[in-house]
Amino acid sequence: TFQEFPNAAMAVLQPEDGVLDLFRAVDGLHKAYWRSCSEPVANRAVSKLRQPLVELVGSAVLHVLEEMQSGLADPRVQAVGVCFLKAALSGSDGTTKDILQKAGVVEVLVRSMTNHASTEYLLQDALSILDELHGLSALLQALEHLRSSPFATKAALISLRTSARARWNEVEAQDAFQVIRVILLSLRAHQEGHVILAGLQLLSDLAGDLPETRIAF
Helix, strand or coil, X not given: CEEEECCCCCCEEEECCCHHHHHHHHHHHHHHHHHCCCCHHHHHHXXXXXXXXXXXXXXXXXXXXXXXXXXXXXXXXXXXXXXXXXXXHCCCCCHHHHHHHHHCHHHHHHHHHHHCCCCHHHHHHHHXXXXXXXXXXXXXXXXXXXXXXXXXXXXXXXXXXXXXXXXXXXXXXXXXXHHHHHHHHHHHCCCCHHHHHHHHHHHHHHHHHCHHHHHXX
C-alpha cells in the first residue's frame, strides 16, 4: 500500500515506511548468498526461501497488473508497469516466467498495446516481454493484432527481426509461408517509409537465410 504526500504540483505517492528497507534486505541477502554459495549453511538457508520468494514475486506481479488494468488509459501507468515486469523477467531461468504467465501478463500487455498503439517506447518493451515469454509466434500474433497502427506495426517488425537474429531455430520451426503472409499483410496496410523499411529489413534477413522463405515469395 501507498501513502500520499502533498506536493506543490501534484500528490506524490511514496511507499510506506519500511518497504524500501525490506527491498534492501532482500538485495543484501541475495548478494550475501553469492559470496557464500559454496557453504552448505548458505544453501540450506536459501533453499527454504523458495516458496516465500515465489509468493512475494507473484504478489508483486499481481499488484502491478492490477495497477495497469485500473489505469489502462494512462500511458505513464502502463510504461511503469511494463518496466517493472521487464525488470522482473530479466535473466529469468524459468521460475519467474512461469509466475508471469500464470498471473495473466500476456492479456494485460495486449490490452495495454491495443490502447496505446502509437506509444513506441511502451510497445517495444511490451513486445520484448512477449518475446521472452512466448517467442517468435507471440510476436507474429502481435503483428497481426496491431497492424492497423503504423507505430505498432513498426515496433512488432523490429522486435521480430531482433528475435529472429537471437533465436534462429524458432524461425526455422515456423511455417515460412505463414510468416511471410503476416509480414506482407502488415506492410500492405501502411505507406509510411519507416514501416516499409522495417519490414524490408526483416524480409531481407528471412529471405537471405531460409530457402523456404525464398520460395514463399
